[in-house]
Amino acid sequence: MKRSIKNRRKNSPANIAIVTVSARAYYELTYELKKRTVPFLSLTDPYDIPSSVKVIITTERIEITDGMPFQLTYDEQDDPKDVVVKAIQIAQGKPKYDHLFIGIDPGKRIGIAVVSNHGVIFSTTSMSVDEAVHTIIESIHNIQADRKSVKIGDGGGIYCKKIVDALNDKLPFNVSLEIVNESGTSSGNGWKMKRSMIDMASAAVISTRNGKMVRRDKILC
Numbered sequence: 001m002k003r004s005i006k007n008r009r010k011n012s013p014a015n016i017a018i019v020t021v022s023a024r025a026y027y028e029l030t031y032e033l034k035k036r037t038v039p040f041l042s043l044t045d046p047y048d049i050p051s052s053v054k055v056i057i058t059t060e061r062i063e064i065t066d067g068m069p070f071q072l073t074y075d076e077q078d079d080p081k082d083v084v085v086k087a088i089q090i091a092q093g094k095p096k097y098d099h100l101f102i103g104i105d106p107g108k109r110i111g112i113a114v115v116s117n118h119g120v121i122f123s124t125t126s127m128s129v130d131e132a133v134h135t136i137i138e139s140i141h142n143i144q145a146d147r148k149s150v151k152i153g154d155g156g157g158i159y160c161k162k163i164v165d166a167l168n169d170k171l172p173f174n175v176s177l178e179i180v181n182e183s184g185t186s187s188g189n190g191w192k193m194k195r196s197m198i199d200m201a202s203a204a205v206i207s208t209r210n211g212k213m214v215r216r217d218k219i220l221c
Contacts, residue, residue, distance in 0.1 A: 013039050013052070014039040014040050014041045014050075014052060014053065015052055015053055015054040015055065015091045016033065016038065016039075016040045016041070016053065016054070016055050016056075016057065016087050016088070016091050017040060017041040017042070017043050017049060017050075017053045017055070017056045017057070017069070018030065018033075018040060018041070018042050018043070018056070018057050018058075019043050019044070019045075019046045019056050019057070019058045019062070020057075020058060020059040020060075020074075021044075021059075022059050022076065024076060025059045025074055025076050025080075026042070028076075028080040029057055029074065029080050029083070029084060030042070031080070032080050032081055032084040033084055035124050036084070036088070036122035036123065036124050037122065037123060037124070037200070038084075038088060038122055041053060043056075046058065046062045047068075049068070049069060053069050054069050054070060054090065054091045054093070055069055055070045055071075055072060055087045055090050055091045056068075056069050056070070056071050056072070057072050057073075057074055057083055057084075057087055058071060058072070058073055058074065059073070059074055059075075059076065060073070061073050070090050072086060072087055072090075081138055081142075082142060085122075085138070085139065085142045085143060086142065088121055088122055089121065089143055089144070092116075092118065092119075092121065096144040096145060096146070097116040097117060097118065097143070097144065097145040097146070098116075098117050098145065098146050098147070099116065099117045099145060099146065099147045099148075099149070100114070100115075100116055100121075100139075100140075100143055100145035100147070100148045100149070101114075101115045101116070101117075101148075101149050101150075101151060101207040101208070102114050102115070102136055102139060102140070102148075102149070102150045102151070102207065103115065103151050103153075103202075103203040103204055103205070103206035103207025103208070104132070104136070104150070104151065104152045104153065104163060104203055104206065105153050105155075105156070105182065105199050105200075105202040105203040105206055106152060106153055106155065106156025106157075106159040106160040106163055107155070107156045107159055107199070108127075108159070109125050109126070109127060109195070109196060109199055110125060110126045110127075110128075110129070110132040110156075110159065110163070110199070111123070111125055111196075111198075111199030111200045111201075111202050111203035112124050112125065112126060112132060112135055112136065112200070112203050113200055113201075113203035113204035113206070113207050114139050114143070115204060115207045115208075116145065120204055121143065123200035123201075123203060123204060124200065125196045125199050125200060129159065129162045129163055129166065130166075132163060133163065133166045133167060133170065136150060136167065137167075137170055137171070140171065140172065140175055147176075148174070148175045148176070149175065149176045149177075149178065150167060150171065150175060150176070150177050150178070151178045151179075151180050151206050151207055151209065151211060152164060152167075152177075152178070152179055152180070152206070153179075153180060153181075153182030153202070153203075153206045154179050154180065154181055154182055154211075155182050160179075164177070164179070164214065168214065176213060177213070177214040178210070178211035178212060178213055178214060179211050179212050179214060180206055180209040180210065180211030180212075181209065181211065182202065182206055182209075
């Protein structure tokens, strides 16, 4: 069977591959990967897989052969976000992180960066507070780590207040919540990037900063 690879490059950085003949599953999985700016390959032959691939996502269980990457089976009745987040974590070689940080750049377009002590897991943007909070809570629940921290930039006015209020209510109490000084994170620093990319980069910077801990019954921004 001929192999079909999406956006094939000579030295592809992709270590996640999708193997499915289901159009619906393909759309749902690729949407979640693209939203997180995660490179991936689309394959039709599960037994002809590039050596760079560490995880394959399938819709039908494939018979395991020697040297086959880790396999995750996606049921179309499930939420595709769950299997994509799990695939990212496995691809990074860390079934459990020491510390998970989520940085948030509040505003009309909300930048989100999910970062471990080993680097960025994924980043994305949301156009509503509800969508952003859903992504954050989902990441907290799905990504395994010994410690988890959420850090929110102190800009963004009402957006900051709404996000903190929602997270204050929904985050598990063992997850720390901080408000950090976001000055200098959104200037672009001369980067030639789309605005959405700057929002995600700003969120990544915010995730590295120390701030003021939020009392879970008090809003600070």
